[in-house]
Amino acid sequence: MSDQQQPKKRPGVCIPWEEKRKELPEIAGDAELVKRVWEETDALAYTYVWHCLVSF
Amino acid sequence: MAKDTEALYAERFSRYTTALRNGRPDKVPIRPFVAEFTAKYAGYTCQDVTQDFQKAFDAACKCAADFDWDAVVGNMVYVWTGLTQAMGTTYYGVPGIDISPDTGFQYCEPPEEEAFMPPEDYDALIADPTGYLLNVWLPRISSDIVAPGDPNTERSNLALLKGGMAMMQYFSGFGVQAQRLREECGTVSAIAGILKAPLDILADKLRGYLGLCTDLLERPKKVLEACEALQPHLAHVALTSADPAKQVPITMWMHRSCVPFISFEHFDNIYWPTTKPIIETLWGEGYQVMLYAEGKWGAHLDRFAELPDASIIYHCDRDDIFEVHARIGHKFAISGGVPNDLLAFGTPEQVRERCKAIIDGVAKDGGYIMDASAIMQNDAKIENVQAMTDFTREYGVY
Numbered sequence: 001m002s003d004q005q006q007p008k009k010r011p012g013v014c015i016p017w018e019e020k021r022k023e024l025p026e027i028a029g030d031a032e033l034v035k036r037v038w039e040e041t042d043a044l045a046y047t048y049v050w051h052c053l054v055s056f
Numbered sequence: 057m058a059k060d061t062e063a064l065y066a067e068r069f070s071r072y073t074t075a076l077r078n079g080r081p082d083k084v085p086i087r088p089f090v091a092e093f094t095a096k097y098a099g100y101t102c103q104d105v106t107q108d109f110q111k112a113f114d115a116a117c118k119c120a121a122d123f124d125w126d127a128v129v130g131n132m133v134y135v136w137t138g139l140t141q142a143m144g145t146t147y148y149g150v151p152g153i154d155i156s157p158d159t160g161f162q163y164c165e166p167p168e169e170e171a172f173m174p175p176e177d178y179d180a181l182i183a184d185p186t187g188y189l190l191n192v193w194l195p196r197i198s199s200d201i202v203a204p205g206d207p208n209t210e211r212s213n214l215a216l217l218k219g220g221m222a223m224m225q226y227f228s229g230f231g232v233q234a235q236r237l238r239e240e241c242g243t244v245s246a247i248a249g250i251l252k253a254p255l256d257i258l259a260d261k262l263r264g265y266l267g268l269c270t271d272l273l274e275r276p277k278k279v280l281e282a283c284e285a286l287q288p289h290l291a292h293v294a295l296t297s298a299d300p301a302k303q304v305p306i307t308m309w310m311h312r313s314c315v316p317f318i319s320f321e322h323f324d325n326i327y328w329p330t331t332k333p334i335i336e337t338l339w340g341e342g343y344q345v346m347l348y349a350e351g352k353w354g355a356h357l358d359r360f361a362e363l364p365d366a367s368i369i370y371h372c373d374r375d376d377i378f379e380v381h382a383r384i385g386h387k388f389a390i391s392g393g394v395p396n397d398l399l400a401f402g403t404p405e406q407v408r409e410r411c412k413a414i415i416d417g418v419a420k421d422g423g424y425i426m427d428a429s430a431i432m433q434n435d436a437k438i439e440n441v442q443a444m445t446d447f448t449r450e451y452g453v454y
Contacts, residue, residue, distance in 0.1 A: 009186050011292035043296075048220045049190050050293045052197075053261055054252055056140055 014045045064242030068126040072244050072425070073303055076344060077366050078389045080422025084415060084452030086125045086445055087246050087391065087425050091132040092160045093432040093441065094119050102133075102434060103152030106161050109136045109226055113233045120241040123445050127246035127304075130233035132431055135161055136226050143219030144200035144211070160433050165264050172196045173262035175271060178278040181262070182285045193262070249298030249306030251338075251345060253331040254283035254290060255313040255322075265312055272322050283330035291334045298343050305344040305369055308335075315355040328359050339367040346391070349373055350430060357383045373429045381418040390418060391425035394444055399428055400435040404443035411447045419452060426452065 009016060017035050027034055067082075074081040090097075095105040098115035105112035112131040120128050137150045149155045149162035166172065172193055173181065181188045195203040200215035202208060234245040252260070258279070259268040271279050294306050312318070313327045335345050346369040347353075347360065354375040360368065361384050369389045372380055377393035384390075393414050398406060411426065418424050426448045432441065 009184060011289045012296070014186060014190065044224075045220075046186060047293075047296065048223055049186060049194070050289060051223060051250075051297075052143070052145075052194060052219070053189055054257065054290065054293055055250055056135055056145065 012043050012046050013039070014042050014049070017042075061239065061242040065238050065244065068242060069244050069303075072127045072246070075423060075425050076305060076369055076389055078387070078423035080454055082454060084419050084448050084454075085127065085425050086427075086448050087127040088123075088125060088427050088441065088444070089129060089132050089246075089431045090116070090119055090436075090441075091134075091431040092434040093436045094133070096434040096436075097122075097438060101151065101157040102160050103150075103157035105131075105133045106135070106137050106151050109138065109229060112136075113229065113236070116233070117236060117240060120237055120243040123442070124449050125243060125445065127244035128237065129246050130230050130237065133160070136222075137161060139219060139222040139226055142222045143194075143215045144198035146197055146199055158434065163260075165260075168264055168266040168270070171262070171264045171267045173267075175263070175267070175275065175278075178271075178275070178282055182278070182281045185285050185289055197261075245304065247304055247307045247346065249294050249343070251290060251294040251306050251308040251334065253308065253310065253313055253327060253334075254286040255279070255318075255327045255330065256309075256311045257286060257290065258282055259312055265317070269318075272318065272326075276322070276326065280326050280330070283326055287330045287334060291337050294334065294338055294345075295341060295343070298338075302342040305346040306338060307346045307348050310347060310349050310351075310353060312351075314349075314351065314353045320355070323356060324359070328356075332359075332362065335363060335367060339364055344369060346371055349375065354380060360384060361387060363387075369425070371427070377414060378417050381424075385418065385423060389423040389425065392427045392429050393418065394426070394428045396428055396430050396432065396436065399432065399437060399440045399444070402440060404439050407440045407443040408447040411444055412451060415448070415452050422454070 017038050020038055071081040071083060072085045072087060075085045092102050092105065094115035095102055098118045100111055100115055105115055109131060112133050116128060116131055135148065137148060140148050141150070147164050149164055151157050151159055151161055155162060177192065180192065191204050195201045198215055200211040202212040237243045237245055259265045263271060298306050313323065315323060318327070338345055344367060348371045350373050352374045357380065360370065365387045369391060370380060370384060372390060372392040377390065381390055394407065394410055398410060426444065
């Protein structure tokens with residue numbers, strides 16, 4: 001599958017947590033914390049990409 | 057904050073937000089969208105305020121401190137070209153580099169055959185808008201960023217790194233600026249949050265206006281599908297950039313998706329069905345949207361009237377503001393209507409006459425906010441902006 005044929009991603013997401021989770025070993029600690037922080041920092045990249053289009 | 061400044065802020069905040077919701081405050085609120093005018097007033101060039109956003113913030117504060125305005129934008133010279141240069145953006149004419157230091161920045165739309173998105177890319181955009189922007193569009197609009205699969209470069213890495221850091225720095229600055237306006241000037245930050253309609257953004261930054269016109273005739277279904285794909289993302293951008301307190305509106309900057317730039321058929325079948333749901337979603341979340349109707353959108357007032365009462369504020373540029381008031385003033389607040397050419401070339405007396413006509417004809421029952429028709433650049437005369445301010449303050453009392 002080429003880069004341009006990737007499935008749709010929901011708003012606010014560049015790399016979905018579900019995709020990233022597969023790369024990680026079993027999470028011994030707080031998995032929800034890891035997920036939340038991943039999604040929050042991923043959303044910053046989304047903000048950057050979309051504001052380049054909309055704001056700048 | 058000094059007690060009198062805090063009291064002034066509270067008074068202005070109440071006045072402005074009452075009018076936003078189509079209510080009748082104590083006086084007609086004044087909320088001028090002053091862009092490069094701030095540079096002229098503060099003694100800067102357009103280059104100063106476009107390339108150095110701290111100077112732009114300073115100039116906005118100086119104006120807010122000196123004029124009796126209820127609300128302003130923290131920096132209406134919104135495009136900070138330090139950021140766009142950091143990421144290698146190619147579509148701006150930058151004051152002091154590409155154009156005169158005393159001319160406002162320019163958007164340079166490429167010719168149709170060099171559009172950032174060729175027509176054969178519709179399916180890729182529709183399938184994954186975020187991926188398309190990141191992997192295809194950004195490399196095309198930047199002189200430095202390279203696409204996945206192409207040999208990487210130091211300049212590409214730096215463009216993404218610097219662009220991201222610069223955006224964080226700039227956006228963070230708006231919070232500080234809002235606090236500064238409040239504490240130093242008692243002035244409200246007028247807006248928060250940005251929205252552009254799917255069809256407008258498709259024309260502006262992807263296909264270009266001429267390319268979009270071709271597509272509306274040759275592949276209208278693809279245009280509709282692209283707008284539907286962009287719609288949830290543009291709603292998300294608006295929501296995540298909005299005022300958390302939900303007190304000041306998100307602004308939708310409206311460009312060329314109106315008659316006669318497009319047909320009624322395309323407006324009714326593509327523009328409106330992919331824009332109205334965004335506004336309804338935002339209203340459902342408690343946000344008003346200001347329709348900053350650049351040019352003339354009066355052909356579509358019946359469509360805008362479909363929206364819930366008070367969900368929007370309609371900003372008049374070149375529409376007949378009296379007709380707008382007659383047709384939708386019972387539902388929505390209205391702002392603007394003082395022509396920019398009058399502010400640039402008219403006399404203070406002519407400005408006062410226009411303000412009187414608007415206050416008498418539009419503001420009588422509240423629901424009106426005084427402003428120029430479009431953002432004020434450095435051609436607006438200071439004495440005319442002063443006349444607009446002073447007359448409205450004196451005459452616009454309920």
